[in-house]
Amino acid sequence: MDRSLVKAIARAYDLRHRLECNGGIGLHDLAREDGCTRPYISSMIRLAYLAPEITRTILDGTQPAHLTLADLMQRDIPADWAEQRRAFGFL
Numbered sequence: 734m735d736r737s738l739v740k741a742i743a744r745a746y747d748l749r750h751r752l753e754c755n756g757g758i759g760l761h762d763l764a765r766e767d768g769c770t771r772p773y774i775s776s777m778i779r780l781a782y783l784a785p786e787i788t789r790t791i792l793d794g795t796q797p798a799h800l801t802l803a804d805l806m807q808r809d810i811p812a813d814w815a816e817q818r819r820a821f822g823f824l
Contacts (some may be wrong), residue, residue, distance in 0.1 A: 734794030738802045748782035752778065776806045786813035787796045787821060790806055 748763055760778070764771040783791075790796040800821055811817050818824050 741802050745777050747779045749781035779810045784817045
């Protein structure tokens with residue numbers, strides 16, 4: 734299991750929850766609260782929108798070996814789950 738990837742997924746879901754539940758809060762506010770940059774928060778929160786099966790394999794530790802946190806943080810993540818599965822080697 735890639736602990737850094739699992740921790741990033743958990744953090745992404747926390748960020749998403751905070752963003753959705755706190756009406757007027759934005760990415761800049763989250764970044765300030767967490768002591769990091771807005772671009773970092775933007776990159777991190779995208780992980781909360783991965784296809785459920787991709788998230789499940791990460792949490793189970795069965796994701797493809799090439800799927801790393803660095804890779805996910807640097808790449809565009811398609812909004813469409815089928816495109817995500819293709820892009821990250823799940824098909």
